[in-house]
């Protein structure tokens with residue numbers, strides 16, 4: 362697999378969106394997906410996730426730390442679950458790919474007949490297992506192949522994947538016919554990206570290798586064989602302290618802990634297997 366072409370359509374024609382020497386984020390001229398070029402090798406990337414400092418990096422001592430975002434993430438997940446419930450996508454067997462510390466699972470407890478989840482970080486997975494979910498270290502291949510699910514969620518995961526079509530196709534085969542997939546990704550079309558340029562928080566180099574907007578996300582799901590692909594409201598909240606940190610500002614603790622809804626940061630879709 363080339364580490365420089367478009368992860369979705371594999372063409373090489375692209376315009377530069379942002380420079381992060383020796384890498385750059387570019388946009389495919391054919392399918393409009395944004396992507397990192399060149400990427401780390403898949404092996405180097407896996408090692409990066411396995412070492413356990415992905416969720417709590419050295420810069421993560423303040424509000425950029427994943428743990429500090431628990432309250433705001435759980436609020437986002439609660440509102441997404443309310444949507445899924447209204448559309449009849451709760452109640453069955455849930456599979457979450459890339460569960461992190463298990464905040465979505467915590468909110469999903471009691472809404473599904475069973476919870477299953479995967480993650481590449483052993484530390485995060487240990488935390489997630491406390492929700493009572495059955496957890497597997499690794500990706501989709503770590504989930505026993507005979508198991509099928511009614512609902513799958515991938516929240517802020519697809520942008521990490523080197524071969525999204527292959528993955529989504531394999532994930533679809535693990536859902537019962539008519540089962541639901543909910544996917545959320547950072548939104549390349551967010552006005553925040555245009556405003557902040559290369560300081561846009563979702564430019565996570567080298568982890569984020571693909572950058573979607575609503576159109577490219579829908580197309581990827583359709584190409585992987587999903588039907589009824591529809592946008593779903595995904596309100597994302599952040600601690601004010603985290604946003605201030607991006608601008609090198611320090612706020613008093615009480616203010617930094619306040620949660621702010623930042624519209625258009627992410628884009629999400631639900632689809633039927």
Ligand SMILES: [Zn+2]
Nearest residue numbers: 367370389392
């Ligand atoms: Zn492309």
